[in-house]
Amino acid sequence: MGREAVSRRPEPADEGGLRGRKKRETRDRLAHVATLMFIERGFESVTIAEIADAAGVSKMTVSNYFPLKEDLVFDAYEGVVDSLARVVRERRPGESVLHALRRSFSASLNEQHPLNGRCTPGFARLVYDSPRLRAREREIDEQREAALADALAAASGARPDDPAPGLNAAQLAAVHRVLVRSVRELIRAGTREEAVRAHAAQLATAAFDSLEPVLGDHCIRADEPSA
Template sequence: MTTEANSSASPSASPPGLRESKKQQTRQLISDVATGLFLSQGFEQTTIADIAAAARVAKKTVTNYFPRKEDLALDHQDAFIASLAGTLAGRRPGTPALAALRDAFVEAAEAANPVAGFSGPAFARMIADSPTLSTRLRDLHDLREAALADALADATGTPRGDVTPRTAAALLGAVHRTLFRRIQELTLAGEDNARISAVVTAEADTAFGLLEPSLADYAPA
């Protein structure tokens, strides 16, 4: 499972300089090599030294780009953390938070977006078999929920840390966690992405629908 959708550069963005381009290539090389090793021999069994040797770089180079080994496996975590708050920022005027997040999830599921939990069986198995990665994934869900709480507070003019946006974020975050876990379960059961998308899209309607009595009109844009 990777935790970020592929992003494209803005048309107005200037191309990176040679030094920056080289750094990006090195980072991607290390990430690709690490992923291959994790999938072939397991996350817990793979060391930073193994990755450095396979990528033909120094161990310090690996840790400069990826301070923790988990970062090598979940190397798109920043986009994952920001995804729900980003949905609120990009919604149409007047759209409540619940409707925006439900629509965004359905769109992500139909596209088999990695941020929603689509990762392929090998990666899903690697996560499931690693206590370290499973714990880190829970942390990322917590961080995503916290970012959503801040976004809801800002959208409603409520102080950050207030119980109302935090509670709303917890409820919305719980639905996303449940559907994410469901995608992982179906992936490990051998279902293909088309089947998984169909199942979780239908289940999302039920899951988000449970929140309508309390959140249907909450935090409109």
């Protein structure tokens, strides 16, 4: 969860960057410490005071970085919320939204990534065992779908009252939601890594194929103009 620190001493003009980096490092450390404690003892059994003590900070510091206790687990939620919309914005010339999302999911399977649900067995069990974490994850899923709908509306030039972006986003987000839950369930059950990847690839093929007749040609990005 932590980011690699830059070892060189920054110039005085970089003080803002240094402060920002220290804040990110503190945030990463709090999330890492908390998640390990949650995995060991359960989400509901660990208090903010205990996390603060283990991390060597005050309770106020923990709350300042993480107003929601659940986001100590989902500390990368902002990136998750934007993950599908970002794929749409960055799709290749000549590529449809569906094909971009399909390509990105397939490319992510060899690593732990917000798009595919791969995680450690401890994390998979942690989320499964906590109603509060599952509820928070559903909220994040809804925000991700809304962000995707906004990206589709921008890509298609849809009017504000056009329901198509929301309907299309619901289908595309549902595919990723099902894939993530399926992958995490296999991990929770102790399935070997190679088998998890193979199952995810097979399920993704079936899921994206099912949307091909409807969304295969939707929002194809125009070719970039020649220089």
